[in-house]
């Protein structure tokens with residue numbers, strides 16, 4: 444039982460960092476930094492760090508703890524909600540990589556890429572909120 448508790452706890456903490464991190468960036472960091480002289484350096488450094496701790500580490504651990512929860516608590520990947528959540532997860536991974544490696548990286552000298560980075564970032568935040576909702580549905584047996 445203790446393993447299941449720790450796995451769900453870890454999954455929820457990781458989800459809090461991922462979704463909370465994107466909300467913090469959108470509502471606190473970007474509005475403050477966007478008209479400052481050091482904005483390019485700040486966006487690149489903050490982006491690089493969230494790409495490492497968020498996209499690379501957190502999404503990888505969310506997949507591992509999510510699959511462990513699915514098999515240890517919900518009998519594997521049989522249920523439709525679990526399958527749908529897994530498919531949506533891979534969409535989140537692809538969108539995060541496009542954001543980090545294409546739009547975000549080129550945003551320094553390109554208004555076009557800066558706009559795409561914003562749009563993709565907000566879309567990924569909305570997808571993250573949907574992932575939390577699907578987690579709740581799985582928990583409720585739906």
Ligand code: HEM
Nearest residue numbers: 458505506509510512513516529532574575578579581582
């Ligand atoms: C962006 C990625 C993800 C986010 C933000 C996320 C978020 C969450 C949250 C917040 C919960 C807790 C819901 C609750 O306790 O009521 C949850 C539960 C769950 N998630 Fe995820 N999740 C993600 C990825 C995944 C993946 C890839 C899987 C793999 C199939 C997965 C499988 C599950 C399962 C099985 C539960 C239910 C655990 C339980 O019984 O409480 N999650 N998820």
